[in-house]
Amino acid sequence: MLTFIQFDTIVDILQLTFTKSDVKTIVEKKGLTPDTLFYMAKNEMLESDIIFITGLNENEYSEISGKNFIDLIIGDCTTGYIFMITDEGYINKHIYTFTYNKINEFIHEYENYYSMDFVQMSDYIFILNNQISCFHHENYILKIKIPSILARNIYKD
Amino acid sequence: MKDDEVYGEGNTYAFEYRIHDARIGRFLSVDPLAPDYPWNSTYAFAENRVIDGIDLEGREYNKSSTAQTAKNIGYGYTTAVDNTATIVSDYTKIPQKIQKIHQPPQATLTQGGVGGSRQYKFFEANTNNLGSFTVPGFDIARNKLLGKEVSPLDYGIEIASILPFGKALKFLKPLKYFDEAIEISAKVVKNNEGQDVIRSFVKNEDDLLRIAEDAAGGSLDKFTQIKPGWWEGTVDGVRKKIEWEPGGHLHTNEGPHVRIQTWVEGAGKNGKGKWDNGEKYFIDGHENYKKSQ
Numbered sequence: 001m002l003t004f005i006q007f008d009t010i011v012d013i014l015q016l017t018f019t020k021s022d023v024k025t026i027v028e029k030k031g032l033t034p035d036t037l038f039y040m041a042k043n044e045m046l047e048s049d050i051i052f053i054t055g056l057n058e059n060e061y062s063e064i065s066g067k068n069f070i071d072l073i074i075g076d077c078t079t080g081y082i083f084m085i086t087d088e089g090y091i092n093k094h095i096y097t098f099t100y101n102k103i104n105e106f107i108h109e110y111e112n113y114y115s116m117d118f119v120q121m122s123d124y125i126f127i128l129n130n131q132i133s134c135f136h137h138e139n140y141i142l143k144i145k146i147p148s149i150l151a152r153n154i155y156k157d
Numbered sequence: 158m159k160d161d162e163v164y165g166e167g168n169t170y171a172f173e174y175r176i177h178d179a180r181i182g183r184f185l186s187v188d189p190l191a192p193d194y195p196w197n198s199t200y201a202f203a204e205n206r207v208i209d210g211i212d213l214e215g216r217e218y219n220k221s222s223t224a225q226t227a228k229n230i231g232y233g234y235t236t237a238v239d240n241t242a243t244i245v246s247d248y249t250k251i252p253q254k255i256q257k258i259h260q261p262p263q264a265t266l267t268q269g270g271v272g273g274s275r276q277y278k279f280f281e282a283n284t285n286n287l288g289s290f291t292v293p294g295f296d297i298a299r300n301k302l303l304g305k306e307v308s309p310l311d312y313g314i315e316i317a318s319i320l321p322f323g324k325a326l327k328f329l330k331p332l333k334y335f336d337e338a339i340e341i342s343a344k345v346v347k348n349n350e351g352q353d354v355i356r357s358f359v360k361n362e363d364d365l366l367r368i369a370e371d372a373a374g375g376s377l378d379k380f381t382q383i384k385p386g387w388w389e390g391t392v393d394g395v396r397k398k399i400e401w402e403p404g405g406h407l408h409t410n411e412g413p414h415v416r417i418q419t420w421v422e423g424a425g426k427n428g429k430g431k432w433d434n435g436e437k438y439f440i441d442g443h444e445n446y447k448k449s450q
Contacts, residue, residue, distance in 0.1 A: 027310075031176035038408035050408060090384045090440070117425035120432050137400075137416075138409050 007093035066107035066118035
């Protein structure tokens with residue numbers, strides 16, 4: 001069963017991280033996307049990296065397993081809860097959440113629920129304990145280092 | 158001896174029926190349709206109506222830049238390489254510069270996806286890149302294999318992929334839900350990683366929006382906005398996702414653009430669906446975010 005939290009909750013959490021931005025207004029006008037997160041990170045003078053994934057074309061998306069895809073994006077930030085925003089979840093304002101050790105179960109349920117491959121050429125945002133990692137539909141990974149996400153306080157391990 | 162060595166580079170253009178000398182704005186030989194048009198100069202280009210017309214392969218005037226032009230030539234498109242004006246009545250009549258070697262395109266179904274290729278050969282002295290090319294795009298072959306509609310844009314982009322770097326292939330894209338056609342310019346450019354990629358360009362933001370609206374069946378309001386900048390819906394039984402981003406992306410340094418993705422049922426793992434790469438359009442001269450501001 002897919003577990004999610006409400007959109008407003010994650011907006012409140014991000015506001016605690018991006019103190020110099022009006023997160024709610026930005027998200028309402030521009031959406032919660034890799035673009036807006038990058039904008040707010042710059043505003044906050046947070047360290048962020050952009051990594052371009054070369055050679056990943058349309059056909060190869062199906063070759064990547066969901067777990068490898070998530071590993072690629074989040075790196076070694078594997079502790080605590082992972083909050084994930086996708087286009088599919090965005091429609092219903094659902095932020096999916098799972099722990100790293102349940103990653104395969106989550107992907108299986110997600111694929112069955114939406115009847116689609118988990119790995120798509122879409123935007124993905126993962127909010128982690130000390131990092132926000134995004135996959136942009138143009139094959140970019142954006143990683144924003146944050147001092148403390150406070151998201152860990154929503155659910156305790 | 159090549160034409161360019163006599164006339165200078167880019168001064169002569171080989172149409173299907175005649176050679177045109179751009180320096181004097183005249184063809185070098187008599188119009189093959191001259192007996193049918195006694196009131197016209199037999200050497201004139203597009204009956205001298207170069208403001209609103211183009212010349213159909215060295216034969217006759219045709220009104221340019223309207224939906225009518227696109228309709229006159231059927232499901233074809235107008236091509237122009239380096240501003241040469243050449244009408245191609247259908248994709249099988251690619252101008253002398255380029256000729257297909259393999260027809261139909263070769264396509265194969267492999268585990269996890271579909272691949273295909275098509276070879277072209279350059280003949281025209283207008284380029285130094287003479288030789289054979291295997292097109293890396295696969296779009297036409299793949300789409301045909303998947304039973305998807307193949308549009309003039311697919312052919313245009315595929316041909317553009319083998320043009321010399323920076324040279325544009327221009328053609329008219331007839332819109333389905335509007336009585337007009339949009340001029341598309343496709344060319345190979347460098348992406349942020351320095352790789353050669355094919356991009357499609359329109360002239361202005363109005364055209365960019367029109368492309369998005371046409372993909373949505375006439376208006377983006379017919380689709381559901383899933384998040385700012387993105388719409389999803391079904392048109393003509395096909396599920397589509399449209400990105401209309403007039404502001405561009407800061408972190409990818411992309412200018413205003415439209416992306417149209419199509420849902421491909423059964424193309425993913427275990428028979429599940431997936432979104433394709435889609436078509437992507439920029440405004441010519443505004444492909445970078447910084448330039449657009």
